[in-house]
Amino acid sequence: MQREVFDYEQLVGVTQIIASGMMIDLSAIDEVGLKDESLFIDGVDHEWCWRARSMGLSIARAKQVEMIHRLGDSRSKFIGVTYKVGAPIRLYYQFRNILLLSRRPYVPTYWKARCLFFMPIRFFLNSVMQTNKRKRFTYMVRGIWDGLLGRTGAYNKHWPH
Incomplete structure (x- = not known):
């Protein structure tokens, strides 16, 4: 929005x-x-x-420039609401960065509130309603963990394969 x-x-x-x-x-x-x-x-x-x-x-x-750009790999629906579905690794960065950015004073309050409010819903949808449930769950939990700890950088810096 x-x-x-x-x-x-x-x-x-x-x-x-x-x-x-x-x-x-x-x-x-x-x-x-x-x-x-x-x-x-x-x-x-x-x-x-x-x-x-x-x-x-x-x-x-x-106003005169149109850019067609689609975020996420696909779309899914849950109780009539369409949401974007991305790769499991992206969930790590999305969840982690919501927690990291929510601490910064210049980040808009509406963005913080919206993202933090929808985080549990997105967690549920991605770990229950999508394919690769376990992988998605793992990336989200690790993203939350690293976000709470303030860790930044690439995923494999903290979670080597």
Whole structure:
């Protein structure tokens, strides 16, 4: 869910944008810094946008540019609600990074509340309603564990195969 912040000619201000559609003014890098690679994959783009906004910069999407991008490998339905289903390894990063980002003061409260509220529901859906239940369960538990401990970086840094 994307909340619009402002509407100006060919731009619409937003709170965040995903990297596949992101263009960054290089002078912003000097002020905001680089993307947080310690998150590794999920939430990296949003975190940078939130950090930039906390420093007074604006994030915008172009009205005339259409990008077709599908998040997740597939879609599933549960009691009439459609949700995205990704690879089991992505669950590790999603769960871990929700816990890591929820501690940062510049991350929007609505995002923290929404993600933390839906975390148990996503845990249930991914460990009971999907294929590879045990693998999904393991990745989610490890993500939660590492998130609580504040561990960052790639999965195999903490859980070698």
